[in-house]
Amino acid sequence: MPSSSAGLAPVGRHPRAPERDGRRVRWRRIWDREAASAYRFLLVPLLLLALVKLYPFVYNFVLSVTRDSFGGDLGFVGLDNYRNTLSQQATVNALRNSIYLTALVVPLGTLLALFVALAANERTRFRAWIRLGFVLPMVTSVVVGSMVWGLILLPRGGLLNTALQTQGLNWLATPNLAMPAVAVVILWGAIGLNMLVFLAALQDIDTEVIDAAIVDGASYAQRIRYVVIPWIRPVLLFVVATLTITVFRSFGVIFVLTQGGPVQRTNTLVWEVYLNAFSYLRFNEAAAISGIMVSTILLLTTVYLRAIRRTEAS
Amino acid sequence: MGSQTQPLISRRRLLQVGGGLAAAGVLAACGRRSQDGEGGDDDAAGSTPEEPAEAPVANDGSRTELSLWIVDHDGEVRSRLEQDILPRFEEEHPQYRVSTRFSGWERYAEEVTTAFTGGVGPDVYQGGAVWVGQQVDRGWALPLTGYVADAAEWNWDDFTDGAREDVSVDGEIYAIPYRVAPRTLWYRSDILAEDGFTEPPTDWEQLREVANATVRRENGRIVREGFDTFLGGGPAWQGEMQTYWDFMHAAGGRFLSEDLSRCTLDEDPAVEALQFLVGLVLEDEVMPYPSFENQGELSALELGLTATGMMVELPDLRAREYAPDQAEFVRAAAPLRHAVQAAHIYVNKYFVSSGTKDPDGSWLLLQHLTSADNLETYSAASGYLSPRASQTTADYLTDNMRIVAEAGATGVPYPRHHNLLELFRPVSENLDRCFRGQLTASETLQRTVEEVNALL
Numbered sequence: 001m002p003s004s005s006a007g008l009a010p011v012g013r014h015p016r017a018p019e020r021d022g023r024r025v026r027w028r029r030i031w032d033r034e035a036a037s038a039y040r041f042l043l044v045p046l047l048l049l050a051l052v053k054l055y056p057f058v059y060n061f062v063l064s065v066t067r068d069s070f071g072g073d074l075g076f077v078g079l080d081n082y083r084n085t086l087s088q089q090a091t092v093n094a095l096r097n098s099i100y101l102t103a104l105v106v107p108l109g110t111l112l113a114l115f116v117a118l119a120a121n122e123r124t125r126f127r128a129w130i131r132l133g134f135v136l137p138m139v140t141s142v143v144v145g146s147m148v149w150g151l152i153l154l155p156r157g158g159l160l161n162t163a164l165q166t167q168g169l170n171w172l173a174t175p176n177l178a179m180p181a182v183a184v185v186i187l188w189g190a191i192g193l194n195m196l197v198f199l200a201a202l203q204d205i206d207t208e209v210i211d212a213a214i215v216d217g218a219s220y221a222q223r224i225r226y227v228v229i230p231w232i233r234p235v236l237l238f239v240v241a242t243l244t245i246t247v248f249r250s251f252g253v254i255f256v257l258t259q260g261g262p263v264q265r266t267n268t269l270v271w272e273v274y275l276n277a278f279s280y281l282r283f284n285e286a287a288a289i290s291g292i293m294v295s296t297i298l299l300l301t302t303v304y305l306r307a308i309r310r311t312e313a314s
Numbered sequence: 315m316g317s318q319t320q321p322l323i324s325r326r327r328l329l330q331v332g333g334g335l336a337a338a339g340v341l342a343a344c345g346r347r348s349q350d351g352e353g354g355d356d357d358a359a360g361s362t363p364e365e366p367a368e369a370p371v372a373n374d375g376s377r378t379e380l381s382l383w384i385v386d387h388d389g390e391v392r393s394r395l396e397q398d399i400l401p402r403f404e405e406e407h408p409q410y411r412v413s414t415r416f417s418g419w420e421r422y423a424e425e426v427t428t429a430f431t432g433g434v435g436p437d438v439y440q441g442g443a444v445w446v447g448q449q450v451d452r453g454w455a456l457p458l459t460g461y462v463a464d465a466a467e468w469n470w471d472d473f474t475d476g477a478r479e480d481v482s483v484d485g486e487i488y489a490i491p492y493r494v495a496p497r498t499l500w501y502r503s504d505i506l507a508e509d510g511f512t513e514p515p516t517d518w519e520q521l522r523e524v525a526n527a528t529v530r531r532e533n534g535r536i537v538r539e540g541f542d543t544f545l546g547g548g549p550a551w552q553g554e555m556q557t558y559w560d561f562m563h564a565a566g567g568r569f570l571s572e573d574l575s576r577c578t579l580d581e582d583p584a585v586e587a588l589q590f591l592v593g594l595v596l597e598d599e600v601m602p603y604p605s606f607e608n609q610g611e612l613s614a615l616e617l618g619l620t621a622t623g624m625m626v627e628l629p630d631l632r633a634r635e636y637a638p639d640q641a642e643f644v645r646a647a648a649p650l651r652h653a654v655q656a657a658h659i660y661v662n663k664y665f666v667s668s669g670t671k672d673p674d675g676s677w678l679l680l681q682h683l684t685s686a687d688n689l690e691t692y693s694a695a696s697g698y699l700s701p702r703a704s705q706t707t708a709d710y711l712t713d714n715m716r717i718v719a720e721a722g723a724t725g726v727p728y729p730r731h732h733n734l735l736e737l738f739r740p741v742s743e744n745l746d747r748c749f750r751g752q753l754t755a756s757e758t759l760q761r762t763v764e765e766v767n768a769l770l
Contacts, residue, residue: 154607
């Protein structure tokens with residue numbers, strides 16, 4: 001039901017309707033001329049959204065609880081596909097790796113994006129260059145960026161090994177280094193957008209509050225700690241939530257650089273979905289794994305959203 | 315506005331329209347091209363060249379369109395197909411028009427899977443080395459045995475044994491090979507000469523001797539390998555499995571039992587092969603693990619960073635194209651002999667879709683594409699090796715390519731299991747652990763057998 005804040009129905013102009021006519025009045029409110037015009041504009045996007053988002057989502061769920069996706073005989077099997085995939089070591093490893101990758105990228109990515117936004121918010125000569133430098137990866141293709149990173153990480157002749165004088169160190173083929181290397185590449189691509197989000201939030205802070213803190217003798221660190229962070233906390237949680245989703249969905253970097261190896265160390269849920277669907281043609285298992293992935297993301301997002309609501313309420 | 319405003323459409327009308335749109339969307343999204351009934355499996359399988367199936371109405375009203383999906387189109391292949399091979403087909407069969415779609419290996423499997431799942435697969439399409447079992451299991455490949463039997467002049471017997479074996483399942487032919495890639499030994503003649511070897515190794519013992527003599531170390535680090543387990547591209551840990559197959563076949567072993575019901579990697583030949591490789595890598599340390607990575611298109615062999623390695627025809631192609639000054643030193647040799655002389659062989663092939671509405675026309679196109687003349691044109695344009703035995707000494711082949719082509723005579727293809735890629739996963743991962751020293755050869759294969767059998 002649209003509210004006045006949504007700008008669709010001018011609530012309050014209608015006379016109060018008797019209880020028995022309540023539903024009719026509500027429909028009228030929805031379908032008056034102004035609202036109908038808005039819905040006509042929304043119709044195409046909503047249909048597209050239903051077709052390319054809702055339908056695949058529902059169909060994925062159907063696949064995950066059925067037996068065969070090829071022959072047209074979709075026999076219901078309950079949660080068997082979920083049980084089967086979770087009983088496989090590869091899926092458990094993938095879940096663990098996805099959480100590990102999230103733990104590597106999300107805190108670091110959030111902090112870095114915040115620091116960069118703080119730097120880009122200062123009136124310095126380099127402000128434009130800082131913004132440009134961190135926004136550029138956003139407009140670079142994931143595949144191209146990953147391929148360039150592959151060259152940087154080459155064991156012999158790679159830029160990183162040359163700089164560190166660690167010739168021969170195979171970052172992507174050494175089990176303990178592969179995931180941190182992947183995390184760095186994902187961070188590189190993800191910081192720009194989050195920096196922009198933080199920057200917008202920082203520019204929304206009332207300057208009088210900052211000025212008051214300065215007059216009170218607060219240091220730069222104290223201003224960040226006691227003024228800026230509380231002010232932008234909802235945005236901070238939004239960034240954490242979206243970054244978590246980004247990390248869980250990261251496919252291109254792993255596809256180009258490691259393909260899940262070495263010894264499954266970079267095998268994440270989304271890679272496991274890809275393998276099952278397109279290499280093994282196990283669409284039902286792939287759907288179950290993606291169901292597990294979506295559930296994990298939903299769980300984490302719910303936690304973040306509750307935290308945001310608590311923050312807003314306080 | 316206000317309470318007197320009349321709705322533009324009634325609720326009932328809205329629900330009707332919405333319901334109609336939703337139903338149309340669902341039907342459009344769920345709809346599959348029929349694979350039974352008209353032009354489907356049964357009709358197609360029953361068709362013979364003498365009884366043409368009813369052709370679909372052509373787009374231009376007079377010619378039937380056949381869709382062809384090509385993925386192997388290196389070098390001049392595309393222009394040869396578009397300017398020579400396919401126009402001649404359309405001239406010889408004016409009732410057909412060929413619509414060709416070129417793709418790349420990095421996305422091809424997804425495209426084919428999506429197309430068939432959506433019921434819009436091509437009429438004729440190329441497939442890779444591990445495709446037969448999967449295509450047959452899914453019912454996407456049309457059996458071709460009847461067509462092959464009736465095409466005497468086209469000459470199925472001219473295809474090499476390994477190529478023919480690769481496309482057959484339970485005595486039925488499901489595809490026609492267009493490219494073979496036998497794996498064999500490659501070596502650097504300059505590096506071997508430096509250490510006094512005038513001939514390449516011919517068996518395992520000689521290989522070990524050469525590898526140990528040619529490896530070079532500086533400050534405890536290997537700077538030149540005596541042997542390299544992976545001369546391909548991509549993540550290094552995926553290549554060892556291919557090299558392991560070569561040694562396993564030479565030891566007389568095999569991956570799966572004849573009936574594909576169990577993994578046989580715990581049998582003596584398979585264990586012996588891995589023990590030999592582990593000896594080279596971990597005991598003799600003739601290479602680091604993972605081995606030297608590619609630089610651009612060039613592997614350690616073309617770069618002069620390894621003395622020996624196992625590969626298909628690629629080192630010759632890569633050296634001639636990207637490192638011509640090294641090409642004279644990059645040499646192929648016959649497959650190593652142990653219990654037997656055998657090499658692993660990859661076979662790429664054309665399938666006819668079981669969903670084609672014109673099986674006879676599709677077969678005509680396939681027959682045309684794989685005729686002796688056209689396969690030679692295709693192979694010469696790409697630098698690939700033809701699966702036809704009569705073309706192993708074709709004029710376009712270099713000396714190296716002829717040696718590799720001859721190795722094809724001992725070629726052992728993959729078993730035609732429908733889940734081969736899934737079965738490979740425990741093999742490659744456990745081999746990786748083995749070469750990292752985490753598992754012994756016996757433990758590796760025992761564990762692999764258990765994991766593969768669990769999948770079978």
